[in-house]
């Protein structure tokens with residue numbers, strides 16, 4: 001049943017004065033509206049920021065442990081609503097139900113991790129040159145944090161930005177991507193049920209150019225944390241820098257998986273398919289370039305094709321579905337465009353490349369698992385983020401050549417190598433230009449307790465999650481006390 005959600009501003013659910021809503025469709029069944037959210041105006045955004053600014057002044061005065069208790073409460077409420085949140089996610093953006101449940105559990109774990117932060121150290125004692133003085137550093141909140149999130153992880157990403165912002169004493173205004181807004185609204189309902197003080201958490205939906213941009217430009221928003229496309233991220237960085245605000249940008253990836261001659265080939269095949277095609281390739285960490293050493297190339301290719309042919313494409317709600325549809329019509333068209341580009345530029349289409357013929361799938365944005373062979377680094381499909389179920393195979397003679405090719409893109413988010421050779425592992429760790437380097441493990445799959453972020457065009461060099469979040473969501477005071 002379709003549900004309509006209002007904005008959550010200053011502790012109240014309120015409809016927009018625009019009287020317009022944005023509908024969210026099921027990408028597996030185009031005609032099914034799964035819910036709608038408000039198409040908000042700048043006035044509502046201003047109201048949310050004003051509420052957040054006032055609320056933050058009291059929120060920051062609470063003991064960290066008390067703020068942590070609110071987050072523990074949200075985690076428990078989310079756990080009770082896990083099934084409903086995960087099903088909404090699957091219906092709204094298409095990922096399979098087990099993946100959606102996994103993501104919701106990850107959101108709960110993130111809440112608990114940061115809830116515990118409220119009891120941990122927030123500074124250091126530093127010896128003063130005056131022996132009778134006490135000097136220490138103390139982390140303090142930044143103020144109001146604007147959170148702009150994408151649709152591909154509609155639960156985990158808002159939570160991994162909001163939970164640290166809140167525990168360190170900031171108030172937040174969340175603007176989710178429209179294609180994930182109904183799921184995000186269900187997360188905000190859990191925050192509401194935990195009875196946070198009014199104004200500490202705000203949720204304003206609407207278009208990126210009005211609400212997202214408005215949040216970045218707002219003089220009372222002290223920091224912006226963003227995940228999404230490079231074009232939008234760069235613009236947010238410029239706006240934030242101009243007004244003197246803090247910003248954190250997590251953007252695209254074009255992540256390589258290197259398959260060396262000496263690796264466990266079955267494990268490499270499994271990681272390529274899981275890292276490249278789970279979530280229909282819609283992860284910033286997904287593997288899209290598969291760089292394989294010549295000695296193992298044919299064996300790897302044969303095994304990869306055999307396994308890829310067994311992938312079941314379908315509605316994420318069906319128990320036997322391995323890969324769901326693209327999340328939206330626009331994503332579907334983007335993926336088809338890149339497949340055409342690959343063919344035009346001379347890559348060999350080995351598998352897929354079109355919509356499945358099964359009648360049952362006619363009403364969804366489905367694309368078959370797609371594998372290109374003979375891909376050259378200059379080709380568009382080897383350089384641009386596709387965000388779809390498309391793998392590009394590239395052949396190399398040596399691991400050194402593989403690492404050189406792996407670095408030959410503007411992005412540097414995650415990278416993986418399959419090898420049993422320690423020298424290769426160490427060279428890869430040293431020379432790979434990526435924020436996340438994984439050995440004998442797929443490129444995707446971020447651990448919530450470790451820093452996450454990219455190099456080069458993938459990020460603003462800031463890091464999210466784990467203890468790294470403290471750097472972004474706080475600033476430092478140095479205190480000197482002389483009796």
Ligand SMILES: NC(=O)C1=CN([C@@H]2O[C@H](COP(=O)(O)OP(=O)(O)OC[C@H]3O[C@@H](n4cnc5c(N)ncnc54)[C@H](O)[C@@H]3O)[C@@H](O)[C@H]2O)C=CC1
Nearest residue numbers: 149150176177208209212213228229232251252284385387
């Ligand atoms: N790094 C990642 O995890 C993601 C990468 N992408 C990449 O971006 C491509 C396009 O996806 P989109 O959903 O269109 O991403 P997008 O970058 O347009 O959207 C991300 C968020 O930014 C907001 N936004 C849009 N325009 C804005 C503006 N002018 N100012 C402030 N906020 C704004 C959106 O409403 C959404 O909340 C994908 O094909 C993929 O390549 C998309 C989503 C996530």
Ligand SMILES: O=C(O)CCC(=O)C(=O)O
Nearest residue numbers: 282283284285444445446
């Ligand atoms: O690989 C993951 O677990 C996280 C991916 C991610 O952060 C993203 O796609 O935005």
